[in-house]
Amino acid sequence: MTDVWAPPCPLFGTCGGCSLQDLSWDQYADFKLRKLKVLFERENLPTDVITPLSIIKGKTRRRALLRATKVHQSVHLGFYQRGSHDIVNMTACEVLRPEIFDLLTPLRKLLSFLIPAKKRVEIEVLHTEVGLDVVMTGKELPALNLSLIEKLTAFAEDQALARLRVNDTLILQRHVPVVSFNGVKVAADAKGFLQASADADALLTEAVLSLLPETPDTVADLFCGRGLFTFALRARARVVHAYDSDDAALGALRAAAKAFPGRVKEAARNLFQMPLNASELKDVDVALLDPPRVGAMGQCKELAKSAVPHVIYVSCNPESFVKDAARLVAGGYTLEALHPLDQFLWSPHLEVIASFKRKDS
Incomplete structure (x- = not known):
């Protein structure tokens, strides 16, 4: 990408869809990373683990x-x-x-x-896709x-x-509207949640897999939705336990998971009201969280009490993320890596993908 000094859209300044088109690419990336680092410093989290910002190009929003x-x-x-x-x-x-x-x-x-x-x-x-x-x-x-x-x-x-x-x-x-997650076709719905673009799906999945151990035995996919990460995790792990409270999303995942009997086990569960406790997490090698914007403080409190050696956290809200991250760190985890991803171009929003490991694992 080259620096863009003039807003590329003639509606900029009026339309509420974009608010940062008047920044050059360097200014834009610096703005987002500075905001992230301020949040990290507020919670005494290390900033040296933050990698350069990845930006998803325009005209990809699906x-x-x-x-x-x-x-x-x-x-x-x-x-x-x-x-x-x-x-x-x-x-x-x-x-x-x-x-x-x-x-x-x-x-x-x-x-x-x-x-x-x-x-x-x-x-x-x-x-x-159709x-x-x-x-x-x-x-x-x-x-x-x-x-x-x-x-x-x-x-x-x-x-x-x-x-x-x-x-x-x-x-x-x-x-039947479908999208593909790691080569698996899954029913989609305009009224349901998906990431902003197929490019975001690919980059988020790539980031998660880069942080995942080569062959984990058991992975808990928490707030799994329709299975963006579930099917990528299935290719590496012996078994993936997928949890969500959205019946429609879980139904789409369940239908697609029939192609992998025994490898994906989904369950309806409201993780805000009833997070997995330490006992339920005792055989989990990796816990992956991808909660809504409010974060997953209840689940992070339970993870902090658990012996799960590795947590991967995907967040669409750095403000709730840093609070959850501080809870995990207080519970014995080390924040080892964090990848920022900009999937809502020219907006203040930012996605982060983080890896936490237990100090004694």
């Missing part, structure tokens, strides 16, 4: 939550304006995949007769009748969508 409204017979479709709930009519985007951006023009045409004046609709879009998964949600959307269903079906077919849903109604499913 999922978007768009808003639409009708203003003077014209449909405004895009992200919120920075600092408000006004909708910026998206005419350019440097972060979304082209397949999603190219949907905006035909989507505006469709929405022009769906949205009443001054009313709003949300559109969730996910790019998958096409876009699209969900329109809004209490102001008209009741579905035969004529409207025909128009919606024609739209889905014309745009080669994998699936189209309006509120709770399936309009058309041409294919």
